Amino acid sequence: MRPLLAAADPVLAKLDRFGPLPEADRALLRAITADSRWVTATSDLIRQDEPADGAFLVLDGFACRYKLRKTGMRQITAYLIPGDICGLDAAALAWSDHAVGTLSACRVARLAPEAIELLLASRSLAAALQMSRRIDAAVARAWLVSVGRRSAIERLAHLFCELHVRLRAVGLVSEDGFSLPITQIDLADTTGLTSVHVNRSLQDMRREGLIELRKRRLRILDLPRLRALAEFDPAYLQLIGRDAA
């Protein structure tokens, strides 16, 4: 793990894990991510049922994929953290079944269609992106298990374990935990609960000495117990040696 480099360039930090990238790819990525901008929280990068205006790389902050019901109910289907990409499908199909929006302020780099072409033209980058898709699919399955078959506390525990591993892979976890710049409403829309119940479950977790969560910062106090509670096995994230922690 190379946390410092990682924090500087999360995209490289992430993709590089799936087999070291040739210098040409690294240069391409650097060029693309050079031109980034900040967007405020709660803004849409990709809108549901519309074509996407290119793809987006998340360089800083939290974004998410989500779907809205006609009733206004929201279900978040994925988190996008620094290093993650979105909109490749939406750009290819000129349509998206879901929206992508920011949960916090985010630094993003937009990839114009030509930039996407360049990216996919590289065999090694295309392979890395495919690996990334595989992980996304595995994460989606894990979420489905959580929402379908886990209790409230277990869902939150599993989510925190997942984020812990993913954020660590891009160098965003330090001794005192990691930044989690999202509201309890967001957590509720992620886990299929209400914000009231999320609040009560978080209090249970604090009381149990599992976590500390305040000022948008999450600290895992007892990782082994949290993982046991969530039945969390990081293997599916493919971000570590299959066996290592």
Added chain:
Amino acid sequence: MRPLLAAADPVLAKLDRFGPLPEADRALLRAITADSRWVTATSDLIRQDEPADGAFLVLDGFACRYKLRKTGMRQITAYLIPGDICGLDAAALAWSDHAVGTLSACRVARLAPEAIELLLASRSLAAALQMSRRIDAAVARAWLVSVGRRSAIERLAHLFCELHVRLRAVGLVSEDGFSLPITQIDLADTTGLTSVHVNRSLQDMRREGLIELRKRRLRILDLPRLRALAEFDPAYLQLIGRDAA
């Protein structure tokens, strides 16, 4: 739609929709699916946490992806119907985060690693498979919305609408509905409910005149109302002209 051809070769019927395949690809697929075998219900094609023994094409019957909790609880994360493929990732990674098992008796064709190579070597087939992956991801998102934010009846309604479109695309829907060779326990593990509650919800749906379900056969009696109930829009399945029904 070409139901008769489709029923004869669901794999071709499915992949051909994503842009007509050249004859070379069609021949390759025919060659591969020629060697098929029947497996009984409740048998695993791919086991969790293990490498896959090649990939599998489902030619007949229902299979599913699923994950088991240590407690024995099961969450089904996807249905595999005739024309669907599985195990590509498991073969590539020599590991799978989930299991794939049959729900009914199934006719399947095994693809040895060399056959997979051949498949992916074709640009057009690789593109069709990628399209198929995109749809799988969209379906997974729709399921997450169901389990996270829909009531019991709505979840079942949405599932039936999805299956109706997917099965019709491979010519498996007739005037009197379609074969649904799965138990209420399977439906429960799909929707994140208990089988008791699924049973009661199905009775509600029958009483409402929405469906008829007996002898492993589902008939949708009022499609417009079923779709309205589920807020179902088939666009995400990409199996139809973006606009057509």
Added chain:
DNA sequence: CGCCTGCTTGATCACAGTCAAAAACGGTGG
């Protein structure tokens, strides 16, 4: 300082789960 958003708490409700048992179904073999 005041407002808005997000967090917290309390009281009550309901959807879905649990436990248990009976009925119906579908094979299988005699």
Added chain:
DNA sequence: CCACCGTTTTTGACTGTGATCAAGCAGGCG
């Protein structure tokens, strides 16, 4: 053809997790 057996479906009574409704509180920000 029927008796038997396991599986699946159905029903009933009761429970509980998490939803709903409502109000108060804290804190960040203009």
